[in-house]
Amino acid sequence: MELNDKTNEKLDTKQEDKLAPLRKGLLEMAVLKVISGKAAYAADILERLDKSPFKTQEGTLYPLLSKLRRDGSVSYEWIESEAGPPRKYYALTKEGQATLKELSDYFKTLLSQLNKLS
């Protein structure tokens, strides 16, 4: 997150420190969600996330995608692009769909339980 105002930097950093781990924990779910609709390649995924709070960068996304692939949640196939080299299009596997559902359900449970606490 960019912080423009120097005077607010300390405060914002403090808040940022609390919020960032939350987003980080949900990033995996966000990525699964993005490719659950339609197969997408890395730049696609980044663009979609860009407009969300889950904005991330190649340096994070590529290792994450490779981890998801190892977990068996996603798979990719090479598809020729009209401009430039072929691209890896990532899609959810059956297993990935189950994982996503599990994660979303759990997240919903967490939210409702959280609401009950007050």
Add this chain to the structure above:
Amino acid sequence: MNKVVTIHLDGIAYQLEESAYDTLRAYLDKAKQTLAQNPDKDEILKDLEQAIGAKLSTYLNAHKQVVTSADVDTVIGEMGPVAADGTGPESSGTSSDSSNSGWSWPHKRLYRIREGKVIAGVCNGLAVYFNVDVTLVRILFIVATIFFHGLGGLAYIILMLVLPVARTPKDYENLSGIPPVTAQDLVDRAKKSVEDFANSAEWQSWHHSWKQQRNAWKAQHKAWKRAQKQQWKADKYAYQGGHHSVVSEIFGILCATLAITFTLWFLYGHVTLFHDFFNALHNAYQSFIDGLAKLIDSNPR
């Protein structure tokens, strides 16, 4: 005119300014290190290279065929630090501290930093290594020289001879334990860490008088430098460019020689061991000369 380095990223060739190449190299090396434990390391690196290539291409056209340092900086900024497994240090605020377990720094190494040096850059290197203001290090050296029998001077000379000069971004990284940037950034960073101390009132009043003194010195030094420069310009055999570095190199050697002489002289006067050593050396030399003389005497022709 700048040197250009040609590289290929995922099969496509790019021409980079040398400094741009150094930066990119450092980024990819760092990535390699971070992913060392990752079973898909090679594949991820290839993906990263491809993404970097695609981004670099957008900066190139028929009229601009070389990737500049600024281009690479921007691209690397967009790529972001490479996380170990996608759950690593991403955007966790400003906590790029060593506490981040996803990053493993190499052991720090000492270098000399030529930028902003006074003699040979030893103090600069030490300052960055220990993350303190370089002025403090210099004062320590001077104090050590004056109060401990020239120890500071001796240590400086040894360090000057032993330490390599930091040249590549990799060197700077090893030196400071933080990845990016230029030497000046590192020096500034070290300066910043003593800023808190600099804000205390006691220090500030002292600092004020010191500043005045320093400005006077600076003016003196400037005048001296100007005179030197003019002299160099007048000299038609002078090198093109690099006047300053030659002058300061000579100055450094002069200082070093003075310090060595002073140190040895002091040690000779105050430490019995050194005294005996030099006397023994002298005796050996004397007997060698005597022997030689005898040899010549006994063999006329």
